[in-house]
Amino acid sequence: MDKVEATWTGVCCLPMQIMILEGAGRMSINSSSNLLHQQPSWTDGYSTCNVSSSFYGTQWHEIHPQYWTKFQVWEWLQHLLDTNQLDANCIPFQEFDINGEHLCSMSLQEFTQAAGTAGQLLYSNLQHLKWNGQCGSDMYQSHNVIVKTEQTDPSLMVSWKEDNYLYDSGYGSTVELLDSKTFCRAQISMTTPSHQPPDSSDVKKTQDHTPKSHTKKHNPRGTHLWEFIRDILLNPEKYPGLIKWEDRSEGVFRFLKSEAVAQLWGKKKNNSSMTYEKLSRAMRYYYKREILERVDGRRLVYKFGKNARGWRENEN
DNA sequence: CCCATATTTCCTGCTT
DNA sequence: AAAGCAGGAAATATGG
Numbered sequence: 001m002d003k004v005e006a007t008w009t010g011v012c013c014l015p016m017q018i019m020i021l022e023g024a025g026r027m028s029i030n031s032s033s034n035l036l037h038q039q040p041s042w043t044d045g046y047s048t049c050n051v052s053s054s055f056y057g058t059q060w061h062e063i064h065p066q067y068w069t070k071f072q073v074w075e076w077l078q079h080l081l082d083t084n085q086l087d088a089n090c091i092p093f094q095e096f097d098i099n100g101e102h103l104c105s106m107s108l109q110e111f112t113q114a115a116g117t118a119g120q121l122l123y124s125n126l127q128h129l130k131w132n133g134q135c136g137s138d139m140y141q142s143h144n145v146i147v148k149t150e151q152t153d154p155s156l157m158v159s160w161k162e163d164n165y166l167y168d169s170g171y172g173s174t175v176e177l178l179d180s181k182t183f184c185r186a187q188i189s190m191t192t193p194s195h196q197p198p199d200s201s202d203v204k205k206t207q208d209h210t211p212k213s214h215t216k217k218h219n220p221r222g223t224h225l226w227e228f229i230r231d232i233l234l235n236p237e238k239y240p241g242l243i244k245w246e247d248r249s250e251g252v253f254r255f256l257k258s259e260a261v262a263q264l265w266g267k268k269k270n271n272s273s274m275t276y277e278k279l280s281r282a283m284r285y286y287y288k289r290e291i292l293e294r295v296d297g298r299r300l301v302y303k304f305g306k307n308a309r310g311w312r313e314n315e316n
Numbered sequence: 317c318c319c320a321t322a323t324t325t326c327c328t329g330c331t332t
Numbered sequence: 333a334a335a336g337c338a339g340g341a342a343a344t345a346t347g348g
Contacts (some may be wrong), residue, residue, distance in 0.1 A: 069332075070332070071332040072332090073329085074332075075332090224322075224323090224325075225322085269323090269324090271324080273324095273325090274324085277325095277326095278324060279324095280326065281323085281324075281325080281326095282322080282323055282324075285322080285323075297332090299332080300332090308326090
């Protein structure tokens with residue numbers, strides 16, 4: 001065994017990581033492949049969390065919208081979803097397969113056409129960006145949600161807010177804070193067909209996800225990856241800010257801290273060299289088995305398929 | 317030891 | 333340019 005016991009306090013610039021994993025106490029980290037090596041950006045003491053897509057690298061917020069690439073347009077959209085705590089369906093990403101120049105030329109009407117009720121939000125936010133060049137800290141929020149006035153690195157600010165928010169209020173109490181959510185409700189219910197439990201052959205109901213069923217045929221290493229992911233989603237208070245639902249009823253979710261999830265998975269499997277790269281390969285194998293469905297276009301987003309059980313709110 | 321399943325590891329190519 | 337995504341291929345771990 002060349003594994004080295006290391007405590008998370010060694011990674012002193014990662015308060016979130018420490019908090020998340022403190023329950024686990026010590027973590028086995030391979031000295032040649034720990035977080036410090038895999039995620040240099042985590043160690044810069046700043047952009048510690050990839051809460052929203054990615055700030056390091058592309059830095060759309062430092063570029064005038066006019067010059068955004070399609071990718072940066074999507075990052076902006078994603079960011080608006082994040083900061084306004086909106087469901088993904090509030091903004092039809094496909095409608096924004098355009099670059100910054102095109103985006104800037106759109107009228108309010110066109111925005112509304114493309115994104116419905118959210119169009120207004122997008123439009124006014126973009127106007128703000130256009131006239132201010134650089135992004136002020138307050139532009140990240142639209143009119144209707146939590147206002148933050150601190151002058152800090154936006155990425156830090158946002159992750160801090162989201163993390164704290166998750167810690168303080170827990171998952172269940174989100175709604176009252178977020179009237180922006182309600183303004184999307186109509187849209188969501190229109191675009192979301194009602195759902196019947198897709199079960200046909202399997203009449204077995206495992207209300208609780210305790211894996212001790214007599215029908216289990218092969219379960220080599222205890223929990224499967226998808227169950228592990230599901231359980232993180234189902235216990236947000238235990239693993240805050242790692243993965244979040246994008247659309248609870250449809251089973252769409254998104255990794256917020258992909259590498260942290262990979263580390264956690266690796267820990268469970270006693271594999272300290274687990275990475276998101278490898279974890280995601282395993283996730284992709286689930287497509288064929290219909291445990292997951294593809295969600296294309298959006299990074300780090302997955303959707304439970306018909307063979308995934310136990311993730312619905314009231315599953316039978 | 318063999319077999320199947322469920323990853324894990326590595327890789328090339330493509331997209332954002 | 334860095335991160336993700338797609339899959340192929342091969343290796344590995346585990347239980348039967």
